[in-house]
Amino acid sequence: MIGIDWGTSSLRAYRLASDGTVLARREVRRGILTIEPGGFPDALQEVAGTWIAEGERRVLLCGMVGSRQGWVEAPYLPCPAGIDEIAAATIPVPFQGAEVRLVPGLTCRDRHAVPEVMRGEETQMIGAAAGLDGTEVTICLPGSHSKWARMERGRVTGFTTHLTGEAFAALAGHTILARMLNPSAPHHARGFARGVARAKQPGGLLHHLFGLRALSLFDEVSEEEAASFLSGLLIGHEVAAALEEGVAPPVILVGAPALTSRYAAALDGFGIPHRAAEPDVAAAGLHMIGERLP
Amino acid sequence: MIGIDWGTSSLRAYRLASDGTVLARREVRRGILTIEPGGFPDALQEVAGTWIAEGERRVLLCGMVGSRQGWVEAPYLPCPAGIDEIAAATIPVPFQGAEVRLVPGLTCRDRHAVPEVMRGEETQMIGAAAGLDGTEVTICLPGSHSKWARMERGRVTGFTTHLTGEAFAALAGHTILARMLNPSAPHHARGFARGVARAKQPGGLLHHLFGLRALSLFDEVSEEEAASFLSGLLIGHEVAAALEEGVAPPVILVGAPALTSRYAAALDGFGIPHRAAEPDVAAAGLHMIGERLP
The missing domain is CATH 3.30.420.310 (2-keto-3-deoxy-galactonokinase, C-terminal domain)
Known part of the structure; x- marks a missing residue:
């Protein structure tokens, strides 16, 4: 399969073996802010077209590509959410030559009902917590909008973002x-x-x-x-x-x-x-x- | 006397009677950032020249005019400091036609030895706490750099600034x-x-x-x-x-x-x-x- 972490400013594409091994990777400055309206299929073709031509049929996208400013808007999935809920909530994206799906972002509310959102980080968290399914885990993703998430048995139970x-x-x-x-x-x-x-x-x-x-x-x-x-x-x-x-x-x-x-x-x-x-x-x-x- | 609160962006001049009554006031956009090097005497003449011509002989300045970017640098006076310490620490400024003095800013250290500074606010605080000399007072001056000061018996004992x-x-x-x-x-x-x-x-x-x-x-x-x-x-x-x-x-x-x-x-x-x-x-x-x- 092909996996793509498609953010605001950059795009990271991976060709993945069935055991998850990264066979090839491409990173380009083709974040969603650089894409013209209607230009997403061409951009995907550009970065992953050769892999598709070589037989890959499944493409999974995560990140800001699923936002209002992205290709198709994927509604936020409420926490707690783990791999199963996230996989079930992926949405299909029309594309010629491969089955493309979008990972939804996550949302939660703090105890004062103030909302939180993430897009893309949930996928990194799922990957980072692999093999720690039984334990309580705290994951921190520093950045412009730093995320701190609590995971339990492989599910994101809540998170906070800091500017x-x-x-x-x-x-x-x-x-x-x-x-x-x-x-x-x-x-x-x-x-x-x-x-x-x-x-x-x-x-x-x-x-x-x-x-x-x-x-x-x-x-x-x-x-x-x-x-x-x-x-x-x-x-x-x-x-x-x-x-x-x-x-x-x-x-x-x-x-x-x-x-x-x-x-x-x-x-x-x-x-x-x-x-x-x-x-x-x-x-x-x-x-x-x-x-x-x- | 003439009193002038001379800040970064504006200048407020007061002609004061001997009982403190404000006889006249002028506010001009002649903050220290608008003054050319060497231009302070002319600026003072411009705003207070007619009062001086009418007989005023004493001018007291406070605010950023006493900073490194101002007319003459007045060293910060350490807290606790009240009217007497501040008056004793004013410094003379060379000027033709009137006796000009500068009010020093204040400095203090918090319990972790991090320094604090103010210039101009100390004069406003002295004025704001007039008549409350025996009491403990908290004064807040909101702004770009908000100040919270503690005063006791008319003296500023410590303060904090917030950006x-x-x-x-x-x-x-x-x-x-x-x-x-x-x-x-x-x-x-x-x-x-x-x-x-x-x-x-x-x-x-x-x-x-x-x-x-x-x-x-x-x-x-x-x-x-x-x-x-x-x-x-x-x-x-x-x-x-x-x-x-x-x-x-x-x-x-x-x-x-x-x-x-x-x-x-x-x-x-x-x-x-x-x-x-x-x-x-x-x-x-x-x-x-x-x-x-x-």
Whole structure:
């Protein structure tokens, strides 16, 4: 089969053997925001046409491709939901030459009835929790919109999203902090650790943000470490909030090492065990859901 | 005497009688960022020249005019500091035709040694706390950089700054929230109250920010109320953090009614008594410090 994690800015395609082995992969900057209206079939043909010509007949898509701005809108599936519910809720997509289906996103409500949504991460989570079906698991997917999910017996029971990555860019680029830091400066481990340590202190995030400015006024934070301090501060506040909601260690971190290593350092700062997920969790999840399609 | 609150973007000048009565006032968009290097004497002449020609001989300046980017840099005075310490720490500014002095800003450290700074607000606080010398007072000055100060027997004993106003602009304008809200929409009381109520719930600010996006995806927050929801959320988080540090009600709110009324509503949401400061607190503070100049 072919599995595709089709997000906002990029597309990752996998050709998968029947045991889930990744036979081939392609990653292209063809996120849904780059696709013209009506252009999805051509884009799929472009990235997976040769595999289809070679005989693949089943394609499973996950991610923002199932959003209102995507190919076909797949309604959010309410939690708790596991592989079986997700496979049963996939929806067919009209396409010539292969049977294409879309994985739905998930939704849940917190105890105050505020909604949550994800698209694509559910597939990565299913893959990341493979083999842990009997246990309670906490999975963290850092990013622009970081996700923390609780899974139990292979089903996502609830999750929270934090606007951490986007908040970093907005605050680093469009407040007085922009004068004292370079958002793309190399990672500075000490600055990051200082930010995490600050997040553990009282006073609140909005106060801690001004404190970074004040530290720089007194030359108590260097230009080299300021961006990492801000990153540590925001990630630290995210981790603190996630811990308050409750986690089941070790927290499984999913994502690119450049980012998950920061979350690993932050979790270390809070004394919480963690481990990295296996690579290619999206491919694993697509395979696992693909095996249970209707 | 002449008192001038000279900030980053605007300048408020007062001609004051010896009992502190405001005889005349001028407000011009001549904040320090609009002044060319070396242009401060001309700007002062421009705004207060006629008063000086009519016989005023003493001018007291407060605000960002005493910063590194201002006329002369006045070192920050450490807290606790009251009128007497502030008056003694004013510094002379060379000017032809009048005796000009600058009020220093204040600094303090929280229990974790992170520094805090203010410039100009100390003068407003002195004015706002006039007549309350024996009591413990909490003063809040909302703004881009909101200040919460504790005063005791007329002295500022400590304070915290929150980047609330700037964070609102950055998050409303430069994250996914920008798609669903109009930062300059009219104030929406219900949306604001919903944001404040959300701030009282667990989950953390970064999670609550994404929740606003999710509410809009499900049409559970209207476009009209979204900006006020965000404002209530941020101000609510600021107030919650300030209350955790401890306040002495009623909190005295200083500033323009359009903004202080939001803080009043947020404090109502937390059940904390508050009252508005008298108008012209900067003029009152300048007068009070002016009476004690060396």
